[in-house]
Amino acid sequence: MTRTVYYTATSLDGFIATVDHSLDWLLSRENDVDGPMGYDGFITGIGAVAMGATTYLWVREHDPDWLPEQPTWVFTHRELTPPPGADLRFTADDPARVHAAMAEAAGGRDVWVVGGGDLAGQFADRGLLDEVVVAIAPVTLGGGAPLLPRRVELEVRECARNGEFVCVRYGVRRSPAGG
Template identity: 80%
Template sequence: MTRTVYYTATSLDGFIATPDNSLDWLLSRKTDADGPMGYDGFIAGVGALAMGATTYLWVCEHEPGWTPERPAWVFTHRDLPLLPGADLRLTAGDPAQVHADMVAAAAGRDVWIVGGGDLAGQFADRGLLDEVVVSIAPVTLGAGAPLLPRRVELAVQEVARNGELVSVRYTVERTPSPG
């Protein structure tokens, strides 16, 4: 069954990027892509991706050789350059309208919300986010792009250490917990 998963990393104080969209604080950390909750194991189960325009533009600027090997939707209201060789779909649609197409393209594998806490929140607001997998780096940023800028109730499913990071897998609770 296809799950929609927000898989990301955050600083200890809850930011996924600095105010100028830098990820230097994360990219300098030692992790094992094959380790617990590592990227390689995660991406093997992904069939489609979604990202916001800021994440996409960061990829274009910092990782231009990275081409998603699966269909990817970029949520934007702007015309953006397309990475050559990638199956990219620019959309200004509501996540609820686009989600069915993403699930169909994933062909039984997961949909990855790549970046953008607000985009992940939009999926959560519509009841479409199933899991949050977050790796927490031992650094505080003080400001920047928030991990998830709204209230979302989560239940811890798994905790592991991967190099310098602590990774936690949560399921999204559809109804808030009492108390």
């Protein structure tokens, strides 16, 4: 069954990027991609990606040769052109309008919401977010892009340490009918 998972890292004070959208603080921290809740184990279960435009542009700027390995929807209102050979779909649609296509493209694997607490929140607002997996870094940023800038009820499913990070897997609590 395809799940939609917001898999990310955050500073201790709850920011996923600095005020100027940098992820340099994250890349300087030690972790094990094969360790608990590590990237390598996670990415093998991903069949499609939902990405915010700011994250997409940061990745392309810092790694111009990067191409997604899975079909990727970049949520943006900007006019962007995909690099040759990439399975990138730029959309300004509401996540609810493209979620079924993403799940179908995932082929039974999960959909990863990457880069953008607001984008993850939009999925949550529409009842489409199933899990939040967060690696918490021992650093504070004092401001920037918030982890999840709205209220989402979660329940702890798993905790682990991976290098310098404390990792937590949360299930998204669904609101009871009528409430």
